[in-house]
Amino acid sequence: MTEFIPPGSRFIALPPSFSMKRGGSLQGARVAYETWGTRSTAGDNSVLVLTGLSPDAHAASSGDDPAPGWWEAMIGPGRPIDTDRWHVVCVNALGSCKGSTGPASLDPATGAAYRLAFPELSLEDVADAAAHVVRALGIARLASVIGNSMGGMTALSLLARHPGIARSHVNISGAARALPFSIAIRSLQREAIRLDPHWDEGRYDDTRYPESGMRMARKLGVITYRSALEWDGRFGRVRLDSDRRDGEDPFGLEFEVESYLEGHARRFVRRFDPNSYLYLSRSMDWFDIGESCSGDTHRGLAGIQVERALAIGVATDILFPLQQQRQVADGLRAGGAYARFLALESPQGHDAFLVDIARFGPAVAGFLADAG
């Protein structure tokens, strides 16, 4: 079972026994991270970036790894998250397969991969692991924590469970809890993986691998990450050239949009561990910042202490709809933060923060500039 660790990764060991929220613990676990920029003498310029489900910690290129990162246009000298000013830390989520301990990692108790013996993972665990990294790096207080998508959920958990860990927060296309539409989508993605006979209750290997299930899950992901509006302009009803079609298969790929999905899926299926996908996906369904307040999301958010906050959303996002970012801003404001909600006009849906840098860049840069 392969893990996919970016070459510039560094690692921080979690405490020898790291307790998980829903029970069980991890022995000798670690978190992968990367950094950019330099800590200020006052130690007050660190910005933590928390990711969505699939990215690794390689958010941007660096001396250790010159390959472009997944948020390359946002992080670097003179970029919106300006590394001439900010010391940026990105962590790979606990439970992932990109360097942090997860279901594909070796269980020291058995010497074999955890697979489904990995304890139940919650985003609270992911947040606690990130908080450990912050402390281990000697950061007394973050200037800001920025969370995208799942990372937006993780960031709220981090702020709630570790009061004072950050002065400010940017929540990008995130949410304070999972809602039934996105739960349904993720449930179906997990079902696709589990239905693949090669998944075999998590006991696949590289030769017997749940490739079809992962392909279905990824395609459904990509469909819900983008927007119908963007695709109308981008693909319309354009057909594939006949030499790119399988003339033998009456239900084979015919439209450009089908080929686009197929390409995305092929690039993903062997680059992400299926069990890790299941664990992280389920952790998002479970997330509810109001859990300890009888499901009162607003009260859960209002319990968070942060000075300033910005929640950014996109009208074309069907997975984390705009009202969820509005809810985050409203709730944090009720808790005393100077909190703003910003709706961007990006046509790209949930994934807009990855591609619409023209809109997201100034919004994030402007917020950080005010961070003093």
Added chain:
Amino acid sequence: MTEFIPPGSRFIALPPSFSMKRGGSLQGARVAYETWGTRSTAGDNSVLVLTGLSPDAHAASSGDDPAPGWWEAMIGPGRPIDTDRWHVVCVNALGSCKGSTGPASLDPATGAAYRLAFPELSLEDVADAAAHVVRALGIARLASVIGNSMGGMTALSLLARHPGIARSHVNISGAARALPFSIAIRSLQREAIRLDPHWDEGRYDDTRYPESGMRMARKLGVITYRSALEWDGRFGRVRLDSDRRDGEDPFGLEFEVESYLEGHARRFVRRFDPNSYLYLSRSMDWFDIGESCSGDTHRGLAGIQVERALAIGVATDILFPLQQQRQVADGLRAGGAYARFLALESPQGHDAFLVDIARFGPAVAGFLADAG
């Protein structure tokens, strides 16, 4: 291979050799239909109802079949499509498995089910078959043709290919062509069925049946037929009681919304022929009223001759979004129709016409009342 024919069905034979748009022909094919109400002496009160992908011709209860139909609240004495005034005809789509000839029907040339030997099906064929029923019933001109979802596409094809067949048209949550988002969804549904080893290139039977693939396809369908907004209010984050959960399965059903999808899927998978599903699904992807005008949808619509038209859409529909019904009204108006576009506030998404009778009923009834 089972067909699922409502007991009140009647049948009309298509011409001995029925030519298909994309090539090939059907020998001895038939179309199932039901009727309600009485033909007027002038023969000018017939209303044709064209359905979405999965419904049969049993749109409402009748003396021959008292079971409630799929549009029971809309069709009947005193109902919005008032059978005291209108003679209503609903046809089962050619290619379906509910009485009309389709891939599950016996091929007279072989005595065995067509399966994938069924010729390529287009919505133009479905429209031609419906036109044949209208003529065979002796209806010189329909008062109106009402099409829902796929039926809205079929109705546009019917009007374009059979000029003068109807005085008016109601297009409900329909479209003049398939767009890439819905193509992507349907492509994924077909892939789920085709990936099921029991599909076996269409050679399944009742004991080896692509149940998992059909379940996935149906769940994805239901997710896209409804809306996130409706589900937030209906399911929220409510969990299943522990006695409805499989404690052994770490990724089993946990949330009410998952159980709802599972229930919908279970009721569907053995009640619709998988090959028929593939054929009808693909026919929707292919549909483009502008096909003969170099893909110019507006010009394709403007070529349709109809006196009055109403295109109804719902803002929460992600599969046939509102702008597609607006486009239908604009195009028909350019062709000389008195055409109106009506956006309803239904929270139920694409399926609203099936459930939000409070909004759809008056809209359809009002239009028909003006039909003179």
